[in-house]
Amino acid sequence: MTATCDAAAERITASLGFSCHDVNPVLTVRNPADLANWTMPVLEVLIIGGAIFALVHALRRLRRDGDPTNLALWFASLVYLFVVEPPLYFPEWFGLEDQFGFIFAHNVFTVQFMYDRLPLYIVAIYPVLSQLAYELVRVLGVFARRGAFVGAVCVALVCQVFYEVFDQLGPQLKWWAWNLDNKVNHPLMAAVPMNSVVLFASVSFGAITFLVVKLVGQPVWRGRRLPAWSLVLRIVIAGALAPLAMPIAGLPTAPFGGDDPNTTGQAIVLAIELALLWVVGGTILVRQWLDQPVPTESEPVDAFVRIYPAVYLVVLGILWVSALPAFIGARDGITLDGTPIGNGPYTLLCFVASVACVAVALFPRRRAMIPA
Secondary structure (H helix, E strand, C coil): CECCECHHHHHHHHHHCCCCCCCCCCEEECCHHHCCCCHHHHHHHHHHHHHHHHHHHHHHHHHHHCCCHHHHHHHHHHHHHHHHHHHHHCHHHHCCCCCCCCCEEECCCCEEECCCCEEHHHHHHHHHHHHHHHHHHHCCCHHHHHHHHHHHHHHHHHHHHHHHHHHCCCCCCCCEEECCCCHHHCCEECCEEHHHHHHHHHHHHHHHHHHHHHHCCCCEECCEECCHHHHHHHHHHHHHHHHHHHHHHCHHHHHHCCCCCCHHHHHHHHHHHHHHHHHHHHHHHHHHHHCCCCHHHCCCCCHHHHHHHHHHHHHHHHHHHHHHHHHHCCECCECCCCCECCCHHHHHHHHHHHHHHHHHHHCCCCCCCCCC
């Protein structure tokens, strides 16, 4: 065994069709036609293209409106990525092997970093999802009318519904594989650990957004413009502090943890937290939509909001349709190809909620549109 490929990593990567031995520690580039299946390059184009689109949008917001929030959120998401992901891939490097162990492995995509553990599209998905959720909430006027915390709660819900459309599909199509022998990955929602569903897909993105809005906020912060060095420092602080929100939000499950965890108790607590997010965040978003201000006071709806969320859902909808025959034919949650399937009803609920978010942005009740 090598230092970056223990027995668990070797087993999980082998199930995905590659070996974690003798890999490049920095960068590997592959022919997209040689990937495990056709869905993988499609996913890469969708997410990496979206991240570029989000960056262009953020720069435009800064140039046109003088608001650095979008740009700060884009880069803070990358800071968060580089704080969170390496310990998950290599817990032994950080003295966390006993606490975490080997959690999961990504499959190999066209561009891969860090001993083939980190695909480029995963780097891109952090800024694209944070930007997507923030913008859908911002254009409703939630941040302007209800403040950073309430806005961040809504962002957490929007991230949840968009991310789970993707997250519940990944294991079936071998985009990644979870180490189900690791107790950290239990309890499960079908093929996906509930800790990931609740704490990562919602809490983390809400925390990043809250910190960025509070630390960077509007173009003028306490009566003065932020100098470049201060903006960079605030971005780093926001991205570095955001991971703390996950263990804090996970504290209610602590009484059910330990060496012999009560996964049923943990599942109940996490399900309650998730339900509260849906009820609270959904109520706020619906009320905000019903109480939208007159057009002259509303938030601008840019091209990124009008185009990318809909494209994201259309592409993932096509990928889901392609996976449906194997999904329907699965037995005991496993397809004939031996891959685990996601939770169909919850994915459908998230898809419907995501479409509703897009519809609000594309067909506002009284909001004036601006040119792209």
